[in-house]
Amino acid sequence: MQRLLISLALVLVCCHGYALGPPIEACVEMFPLDHGADARKDSSPFTMTINATSYSPGDVIKVVLNTSEIYGHYFLEGLFVQMRPVTCLNTSVGTFSIETGDDFLKTMDCFAKPASAIAHYSHEHIHDRTFYWTAPSTANGHLYLRATVARNLKNFWTNVFSDFILDASIPNASPTTLKTCAVRSKQTSGVSITTSSSVVIFAALVVLAFVTKLTN
Numbered sequence: 680m681q682r683l684l685i686s687l688a689l690v691l692v693c694c695h696g697y698a699l700g701p702p703i704e705a706c707v708e709m710f711p712l713d714h715g716a717d718a719r720k721d722s723s724p725f726t727m728t729i730n731a732t733s734y735s736p737g738d739v740i741k742v743v744l745n746t747s748e749i750y751g752h753y754f755l756e757g758l759f760v761q762m763r764p765v766t767c768l769n770t771s772v773g774t775f776s777i778e779t780g781d782d783f784l785k786t787m788d789c790f791a792k793p794a795s796a797i798a799h800y801s802h803e804h805i806h807d808r809t810f811y812w813t814a815p816s817t818a819n820g821h822l823y824l825r826a827t828v829a830r831n832l833k834n835f836w837t838n839v840f841s842d843f844i845l846d847a848s849i850p851n852a853s854p855t856t857l858k859t860c861a862v863r864s865k866q867t868s869g870v871s872i873t874t875s876s877s878v879v880i881f882a883a884l885v886v887l888a889f890v891t892k893l894t895n
């Protein structure tokens with residue numbers, strides 16, 4: 680009995696990372712730590728096409744994510760998208776929505792903001808997806824969509840961007856003066872990272888404590 684419960688506790692700790700969709704801890708870096716690989720360095724076969732290149736408060740922008748066949752495959756299995764400011768602040772601006780009946784995408788609440796990201800929740804082979812972004816009620820500066828897209832577990836790109844989306848309230852803005860912010864591409868880095876949810880570890884410790892109590 681004790682062994683069984685200890686194994687259960689270990690399973691809880693070990694395999695938490697394989698739950699479908701990115702964990703909330705991934706919101707800042709958008710890097711899939713549980714994939715056990717670095718990001719691909721080449722330019723990705725994925726595109727995010729937007730139907731507007733500027734926004735005013737409350738505007739809705741349609742986003743079409745698509746993939747090309749240049750690597751001999753034509754699908755993606757994982758997706759994480761946010762609307763990032765060109766100031767490189769670690770936040771996501773506005774809210775996302777998906778089409779009714781979408782069986783691949785869900786919205787996710789990053790940075791304690793409702794529907795501030797788009798993520799996958801199944802591992803189907805998807806070619807393209809359409810989703811929507813709604814601008815907040817106040818101007819937030821120039822923005823762009825940043826995505827991490829996984830073709831499969833070991834082949835993923837953290838450098839997938841849309842064109843810039845200019846803040847229409849800023850005069851004489853030009854996308855040619857803007858730059859996207861650095862993204863994480865390595866599995867190991869100097870930054871200290873939590874790989875498992877502390878909640879799950881806590882739950883496992885509670886189980887272990889319970890087992891110890893039972894057997895004493």
Ligand SMILES: *[C@@H]1O[C@H](CO)[C@@H](O)[C@H](O)[C@H]1NC(C)=O
Nearest residue numbers: 730731732738739740741811
């Ligand atoms: C972009 O698409 C959205 C949703 O379909 C629509 O509401 C919006 O008017 C479109 N924007 C432009 C500039 O066509």
Ligand SMILES: *[C@@H]1O[C@H](CO)[C@@H](O)[C@H](O)[C@H]1NC(C)=O
Nearest residue numbers: 743744745746806807808809
């Ligand atoms: C994605 O690209 C393929 C190949 O070019 C095309 O057939 C398909 O219609 C595109 N999907 C969308 C939603 O634009």
Ligand SMILES: *[C@@H]1O[C@H](CO)[C@@H](O)[C@H](O)[C@H]1NC(C)=O
Nearest residue numbers: 707708766767768769863870
């Ligand atoms: C955003 O997060 C990255 C990765 O943790 C960090 O390197 C960067 O300094 C942060 N940016 C700001 C503006 O705090």
